[in-house]
Amino acid sequence: MASTSRRALRLLSLFGSRRLWPLRELATALAVSERTVRRDIETLRGLGYPITTVHGPDGGYQLGAGHTLPPLVFDHDQALAVAVALQTAPGTVFGLSDDAARALVTLEQAMPAALRESMKSLRLTKLQNYWEFAAPPIDSTVLTAVGAAVRHRHALVTETLRADGSRPGTGDDDFVAARRIEPHHLVVWAGRWYLVAYDLGDHQWRVHRVDRLRPRPTTHRFSPRRLPHDDRAHFVMSSHDRGDAPAAWECTGSARLNLPAGVVARWAPSGSVVEHLDTEYCRLTLGAWSWAGIAGILATFDTELTDLHPPELAQACRRLADRLTVVADTGGRP
Template identity: 45%
Template sequence: MRKTSARLLSLLSLLQARRDWPGALLAERLGISARTLRRDVDRLRELGYPVVADKGPKGGYRLDAGTRLPPLLFDDEQAVALTVALRTVGTSGADVEDGAARALATLRQVMPARLRHRIDALEVTAVGRSSSPSRDGADGGILMALGAAVRAHEELRFDYTPAYPAGAGDGRVRPPRRVQPHHLVTHGGRWYLVAWDLDRDDWRVFRADRITPRVPTGPRFTPRDLPGKDVAAFVTGRFRGSDHSAEWLCRGEVVLHRPAAAVAPHVPAGTVEELGPDRCRLTLGSWSWPALAAAFGAFDTDIEVVGPPALREAFARLARRLADAARSASASTAGQPSDG
């Protein structure tokens, strides 16, 4: 029979795996008698685990909620998942960064060396905050591999899935990308790798869910300085159409004929100023003037353009394009017979 301490850990792991356990089945899984099982359950209770016993011929055990948090037991996959969640908690918008840091330190202290080495390799930069969950299927194992390469300063080779696979069927075999990985970041609910592309001799930002690493990794490299030396500003700038600044290339201001309270929830990065019960001033940024005009138009209300002149011109161009699209749609359906 195994030592009591090892047996208790096995019992605790089983109780955490499912809600209800028949006593006979639990004893069979552990290879012990019903009497020894009862003693082990009592020992867990003494340690603070609220194990509830159901009496009767088919009685069993379950791990119930208690009045205090006892020590927990995690397998390797759970420990890695917790590490990823705690390292990226800053993007959630909740003010719990200090608690997350202390929880991660506690978790790391009790981890075996093999796991501690893996989580230490996962250095993540959270860019901005996001109230939405992750929108991609970034694999945890791939994230750990990318993090390890970043930490070790080792070149990477990987296959990269195109953004639009349906349009990529040109018969060409695309060689793997060769990069020097520098930062693993989260932005807008997605994971990205910031790397120096060796074939393009420039910085690139890759979506992690499109990366399939090839092994082994390449030689070690000397890290480079990002433009501006600020990874958060660099990544934000790339998504806003700039290489060196986190500011939008185009910023404009309008008055919307909607209450500020109705507009503000839909403006994650802008300024809303109340002008009255049914009017508000909205300032937004975008990567182009037509895109900015379209963003303002999405509020589906009357708009007064405050400025700059480039925004007024963009509204005029967008209006012409939409009118042309409407006429084209009308012309294509004019000759079709009605359903009646």
């Protein structure tokens, strides 16, 4: 009986995560036979849950329309996942850090004793990664507007803050002119929110930093378009013109690399900027706590470096080259 009850709760949580479930997939998820799944479904129906059968090749079972699941139907692994997610969520949206902490307390209070103890066992200390430079936090209303437009496939009219991410002043040059775009995907990478969108002005795919957008929703619907690359993650990571700006470091320098901008953009650390020069060359601007640090990062690209700025960076590259020459000649022996 206890095993049946646990499976029934697990079954309810599955219906909460997806509307329609084929019988075979339910049996796989629960690690039981299809006959057992049918029996558990009948048990839930007997408890008043309107689980309906959908016939046809794409059919299965679903919770009846208009019925909501009872709150907090979590199994053990889901409870731990929620606890970890709420404590490790990046603070990239204004005000959500406090809300996440309050949500965790609320969830713990509503959990059964066993699950509550499991959640309390995971008290985490989140440390800052100094190589991760998140964008300024986003206003939740902006994120909601963009997310809703992506979901409902509604075009947006957007104005974009200047490349340095500064807030608007009084001059007209503070904004890039309003553009009409079709928002397709939201992507989070290195603590920054990006929007993959199709620009209706110049008919180009672009990647926008959401924290720099000032969107105005419309009711104009659009049809999905195929991305220039099948992998949206690759498309975002290899797009050099995605609105990033150099992070604040003790030292900031730049160099011309004999590599395409798309290759460098994918592997450059967050808080750096890649400028397209031509099909074979780009300029990388980045920072570190020392000039040697920048030189070391540039060396990882394993390509020719020219036009280094400022002079301190060029000097650091020479010093690094001298040290590596000694290592190569001595084999690392003291």
